[in-house]
Amino acid sequence: MGRQPCCDKVGLKRGPWTMEEDHKLITFILNNGIQCWRMVPKLAGLLRCGKSCRLRWINYLRPDLKRGELSEMEENQIIELHARLGNRWSKIASHFPGRTDNEIKNHWNTRIKKRLRLLGIDPLTHHPIHPKQNVDHEQKTESELIKRSLGNEEEKVSDHQNAAELMITAEAEIEKSDESSAVHLINNYEMMCRSHDMDLWVRNQNSNYSTNCYSNEDSAVSVSYHNSTAAESSNVSIHEESSTSGDLQKWVESVDSMLSSWDGYGFNQLDQQLFF
DNA sequence: AAGTTTGTCAACCGCCTGGAT
DNA sequence: AATCCAGGCGGTTGACAAACT
Numbered sequence: 001m002g003r004q005p006c007c008d009k010v011g012l013k014r015g016p017w018t019m020e021e022d023h024k025l026i027t028f029i030l031n032n033g034i035q036c037w038r039m040v041p042k043l044a045g046l047l048r049c050g051k052s053c054r055l056r057w058i059n060y061l062r063p064d065l066k067r068g069e070l071s072e073m074e075e076n077q078i079i080e081l082h083a084r085l086g087n088r089w090s091k092i093a094s095h096f097p098g099r100t101d102n103e104i105k106n107h108w109n110t111r112i113k114k115r116l117r118l119l120g121i122d123p124l125t126h127h128p129i130h131p132k133q134n135v136d137h138e139q140k141t142e143s144e145l146i147k148r149s150l151g152n153e154e155e156k157v158s159d160h161q162n163a164a165e166l167m168i169t170a171e172a173e174i175e176k177s178d179e180s181s182a183v184h185l186i187n188n189y190e191m192m193c194r195s196h197d198m199d200l201w202v203r204n205q206n207s208n209y210s211t212n213c214y215s216n217e218d219s220a221v222s223v224s225y226h227n228s229t230a231a232e233s234s235n236v237s238i239h240e241e242s243s244t245s246g247d248l249q250k251w252v253e254s255v256d257s258m259l260s261s262w263d264g265y266g267f268n269q270l271d272q273q274l275f276f
Numbered sequence: 277a278a279g280t281t282t283g284t285c286a287a288c289c290g291c292c293t294g295g296a297t
Numbered sequence: 298a299a300t301c302c303a304g305g306c307g308g309t310t311g312a313c314a315a316a317c318t
Contacts, residue, residue: 015312016312036303036304037303037304038302038303038304050303050304051303051304051305054304054305087307087308088306088307089306089307090305090306090307101305101306101307102307105307105308109308
């Protein structure tokens, strides 16, 4: 037996909501609350189906909605959550009070996907796109792509490359367990990232792992490692206040242990390059 | 100025889930 | 156990605006 429609659609209004309809819905909900969405349109005097009322309230009218553009920090968090959860928009949205799943889904489809592709990252798998599979067939040079992703600012391009080199060296130091040197380099990297509000991906040449490093507003450097062969990913973060304490030692150890578990996937090759 | 393309996002559709009976 | 049903979810559409030719 087929599913019954949620309501009798005959005579019901569709399409964009008018101010008058919005007003009726807001007034009704604020005065009566929500017991049953099916009854809301009847009781509120609206020629809409219950589902339509629910959607309008949740996505547009409820008072606790956060308006305005998503910040870069929120965007980075969405990317991180999407890597873990996939297209589970409501789960992702639950991490952002005042943001709706619809809003985040739209933002992902219209902006973040493009941004990731520009950086050479497959938005579906979150792994680097191999140059041969790169969707941008226009033979853009690496520096042109970097410029585009950073708003065409020469200075930032140069710092972006320097930061990548710093992080690559830091990882090499970690690999050699030279913590004090790694601490110094990571601190430099952190400062550079924070001062230029940027993120970047580095990737081992001829290997299957990639690294995403970024800073965010609470002064942390996060490093996500993705291993395409093992289909694993992991994330480690350091905070400014812990970068000179024993916590960093733990951080270095956790990176070490994670990477040694990935041995055999080519991580030991340190001839890394910027990958866009 | 006019026509076309591209980007954005509110709203809809249909399936899924879980509680009630 | 089977069925019904409301609410929830993710994919998709289409109207509108902005950018481009």
